[in-house]
Amino acid sequence: RAPPSQQQRVVGIETNSIAAPELSNEELLRMWREDIMPSFQDRIRMRWVQNLVHRGIPRVVRGPAWLQMIGNPEKLDEERYQALLSTCGQIGSTIPGVDEIPLDLPRTHFGGRGVDPTQLLPVLQAVSTLRPEIGYVQGMGYVGAMFLLFMGPVEAFVGMGNM
Known part of the structure; x- marks a missing residue:
């Protein structure tokens, strides 16, 4: 049986399937850097991104992700x-x-x-x-x-x- 493609793995995350194959750390980091962080406010509402958040935000993007989640309504700088x-x-x-x-x-x-x-x-x-x-x-x-x-x-x- 052929290993699942990245798209199949993302679908597993989207559906929160228990049987969904795990993404490698490199794939997760790439997804966070290239797919999620550039459009964070739009992406965070998507179920598959919320599932990834529950699995843990990679250390190198954790700070920026937290700041995006909190927002800056006070306009602090x-x-x-x-x-x-x-x-x-x-x-x-x-x-x-x-x-x-x-x-x-x-x-x-x-x-x-x-x-x-x-x-x-x-x-x-x-x-x-x-x-x-x-x-x-x-x-x-x-x-x-x-x-x-x-x-x-x-x-x-x-x-x-x-x-």
């Missing part, structure tokens, strides 16, 4: 990130919980194998300053650290700020 960091430096102690951020950073370092605290601190400060009515709450560090594993600080700020 690097300029806003820098402005919020400046504001936090001036009024930081008036934002609820912002003084607690340095105390929480060691918890997100995951035994020395986590993200760089010097990258995480400003992301959390900027997000806390963006939403002063919420400020910083315990647990935000884990979300920020997860973002920083797959994207840069500005992108992590954009993702968290739009959640």
